[in-house]
Amino acid sequence: MPVVTGACTQFSYAPGGAPRLFSTEGGWHYPPDTERHAANTLRPKPARWLGKRHPLDRIRDTLEQHGLRCNFQIDLRGLRGVIEQQPEFACRTAWGEPLPGHPACLNEPAVRQLLRSTIDDLANYAPAALMLDGLPAESAERERPRWGVNPETDELLSVCFCAACREVAAGAGVDADQAARSVQVHIERLAGGDRASAAAAMREDGVLAAYRTAIRGEMTAWLARLAGTMSTMEAYFVTRVVDGLVYLSEPWRPLLEVRPTDDEDRLDSASHVAGAALLNAGAARLPAYRPALQSSAELVRLTGDLAQAGARLIEFSGFDAAPPEAGDWLRQAVRFARRG
């Protein structure tokens, strides 16, 4: 269940009075406990559609009736609205400018406090698992460059130089100013001339490497401590085969998001199963229906393969937007995976 999201639009075949097309600018999709957040520097920003609704209470009642527990997902991109109001807590580029798309730095104490209080809110609903999405990945090898330049430049632009990260680096004996100058110089070199040698120089830059190791180490250590406080929930981070490495250690486990990888919206199932095995994925999320899958047999096979690759939890996405036939596909997939 997505409880904090970025902007999204969903179409649903759901019968009844529910809206067919649901669109939100993102934010918190439940009313946060105002007392819990009262002393925090950053406050949650509920999504506008919420009004006076409290969907989690209603969902909890329904789950209790059926003896089920829910999984919650927090997408860090949902913090964008909060950060827009207080941009001094945004991630920063080497030029000190706010970084688009990565609104919140997890080394920033105010952001940590907001996330911690949000998880405390959710603990009241006794979830089975918490999934964290939108974590910064180490490499920028995504579907396409985000800022219309080469991937190395994207990677360098996404190295955070916010005040908190600079402080972490200083504590580790790394000169943040020098690392920032390195980034600026590498980006200039990557733009013109020989990109391959510029990329090689960037990889061999010791100060930059030490800076990145320091801020990444601090972030993963905090996330590990955070998971340690969520003793009743399993902790997953959402990742994809194309995301590159996300450095998280126990007790966080990867949730492999299986998405279409080519132009025709088809899945490259083989690479995803290989990815799941490689990541030792604790969980997987895959589309439930067409056009990503051509037949129920394909869904059955992929579900079974992911279960065999070690996925303890398998989530099906896009089910709301699929016609009722998708229910038959799911029943078959689950039955066969359990049998295996």
Ligand SMILES: [Zn+2]
């Ligand atoms: Zn930072």
